[in-house]
Amino acid sequence: MEHIIITQHLSFEYNTEEQTRQLVLKDINLRFEKGQFIGIIGHNGSGKSTLAKQFNALLLPTDGKVYVKGMDTKDTSHLWDIRQTAGLVFQNPDNQIVAAIVEEDVAFGPENLGIPPDEIRERVEYALKAVGMWEYKDYPPHMLSGGQKQRVAIAGIIAMKPECIILDEPTAMLDPIGRKEVISTIKKLNKEEGITVILITHFMEEVVEADRVIVMDDGKVVLDGTPKEVFKEVGLLKNIGLSVPQVTELAYQLKNEGFDIPSDILTVKEMVDFICR
Amino acid sequence: MFRNITIGQYVPGDSVVHKLDPRIKIIITFIFIIAIFFINKLSGYLFAVFYLWLIIAISKIPFSYILKGLRPVIVILLLTVSLNIFFTPGGTILYTVGPLRITTGGLRLALFMGLRLIFLIIGTSLLTLTTSPISLTDGIEHILKPFSSIGVPAHELAMMMTIALRFIPTLIEEAEKIMKAQMARGADFESGNIVKRAKGLVPLLVPLFISAFRRADELAIAMESRCYKGGQNRTRMKQLKTQPRDYAALAVTLIIVMLIVWNRSWTW
Numbered sequence: 001m002e003h004i005i006i007t008q009h010l011s012f013e014y015n016t017e018e019q020t021r022q023l024v025l026k027d028i029n030l031r032f033e034k035g036q037f038i039g040i041i042g043h044n045g046s047g048k049s050t051l052a053k054q055f056n057a058l059l060l061p062t063d064g065k066v067y068v069k070g071m072d073t074k075d076t077s078h079l080w081d082i083r084q085t086a087g088l089v090f091q092n093p094d095n096q097i098v099a100a101i102v103e104e105d106v107a108f109g110p111e112n113l114g115i116p117p118d119e120i121r122e123r124v125e126y127a128l129k130a131v132g133m134w135e136y137k138d139y140p141p142h143m144l145s146g147g148q149k150q151r152v153a154i155a156g157i158i159a160m161k162p163e164c165i166i167l168d169e170p171t172a173m174l175d176p177i178g179r180k181e182v183i184s185t186i187k188k189l190n191k192e193e194g195i196t197v198i199l200i201t202h203f204m205e206e207v208v209e210a211d212r213v214i215v216m217d218d219g220k221v222v223l224d225g226t227p228k229e230v231f232k233e234v235g236l237l238k239n240i241g242l243s244v245p246q247v248t249e250l251a252y253q254l255k256n257e258g259f260d261i262p263s264d265i266l267t268v269k270e271m272v273d274f275i276c277r
Numbered sequence: 278m279f280r281n282i283t284i285g286q287y288v289p290g291d292s293v294v295h296k297l298d299p300r301i302k303i304i305i306t307f308i309f310i311i312a313i314f315f316i317n318k319l320s321g322y323l324f325a326v327f328y329l330w331l332i333i334a335i336s337k338i339p340f341s342y343i344l345k346g347l348r349p350v351i352v353i354l355l356l357t358v359s360l361n362i363f364f365t366p367g368g369t370i371l372y373t374v375g376p377l378r379i380t381t382g383g384l385r386l387a388l389f390m391g392l393r394l395i396f397l398i399i400g401t402s403l404l405t406l407t408t409s410p411i412s413l414t415d416g417i418e419h420i421l422k423p424f425s426s427i428g429v430p431a432h433e434l435a436m437m438m439t440i441a442l443r444f445i446p447t448l449i450e451e452a453e454k455i456m457k458a459q460m461a462r463g464a465d466f467e468s469g470n471i472v473k474r475a476k477g478l479v480p481l482l483v484p485l486f487i488s489a490f491r492r493a494d495e496l497a498i499a500m501e502s503r504c505y506k507g508g509q510n511r512t513r514m515k516q517l518k519t520q521p522r523d524y525a526a527l528a529v530t531l532i533i534v535m536l537i538v539w540n541r542s543w544t545w
Contacts, residue, residue, distance in 0.1 A: 056502055080504050088502045095492045096499035100411055100443040107514035112504040120514040142446035156503065 039207025147178025
């Protein structure tokens, strides 16, 4: 299996003058397989956003290595290749849209890469269609809803033809409708376009269908496995301040009350299927 | 309070004037401004009037919009005219008030200066009335590009203008939000004299500035992660292409300029 991103003994601390130097990331060893949908969860301050910035060389490891498609992020000669391979989408859609018109913003990345105008046009059309925003191509961004803006931001990354998209809490500032739009867009990109997705979030429901879920706490990887393996550990997750999907919580409570029910129920459908079996 | 702020004064339309290549429009405007300074007789202004009338008629811009553009400069206009009337020597003296003298030379110069200013302002506001800020930015970038080798920051200027255009509505929205939040806590933005009202703006401006800086920081990181590395080796999706109508507009302008130059040799 081919790995798109590999971290080896990755440690990181912000350069502060203070005496109490604190490691934000502690000895992280991860291998991300190509084409997978990976969820990274953790509460605020667990280091998950810092980890995201390591993946496209916005931050460099204090110790250890990060390889993106075999390229060392510390090697500055590959900087732009790395950023094109692993695109990063941020939390606030307002602060990552550069141009005053949707299609021009999507063109921003490819323009930076020096791609010929005709091909940029094709890429913009492809990217906007992939996120379902093609009919809004002539709109100014401030006329769009939060979810639509975030989809435009995703299109801006897609247009650079990355192999991997990292999304750093892309739904944190959105309303439930916008959140749904963005999540289904991401899933579609993963399934239909085969783009590796690393979704960083604190909404457990968003990663229930992921191929793999990684739980972070205090700069370390605490749990790593399929959603069923991870969400089974209700007690551990609660200990580090995370919740589990509501249905899983229900199953956990029922089990504690003495009911014979599996603890790896993640969706309402699974619960219904179990009860009506 | 902020809703009716428009960026620039662009009036959307689909006339030939609107569709002209922004580069050509900017160049034409410059040629026209220079031509205005060549006029040395009142009859010369006939050509300028005809030219502006032609543009206004084709672009279907309401005349009231053009007058609105003149309003902010009325003070400068009056100042220029009166200074010229009173302080220009030469010609026969018509009237004396203390140390001030009104001469025929002064009147003539004042009239020319006033007309020049008015035509200048109408000419340039026709450019901004018929060109959207975005295409204006494109045009400026393309015109300045040849000069970037001698240190003119063409790409940087255009990028700054684009980002400003992009963020003005966002910041207006934010200002409204902050204002409402402060009003909910008892802030008063509307009563009192000017000094009091200016002071009242502090609780609006401080959070607005802090948030603008935070936005700028995040935007810079986002741009970097989208491979932005300045203007070198950058391509543009939108390519400006000159069409026959652009050359026609240029030709009409040059004819007017030639007429104006020819007019200098007239006797009236």
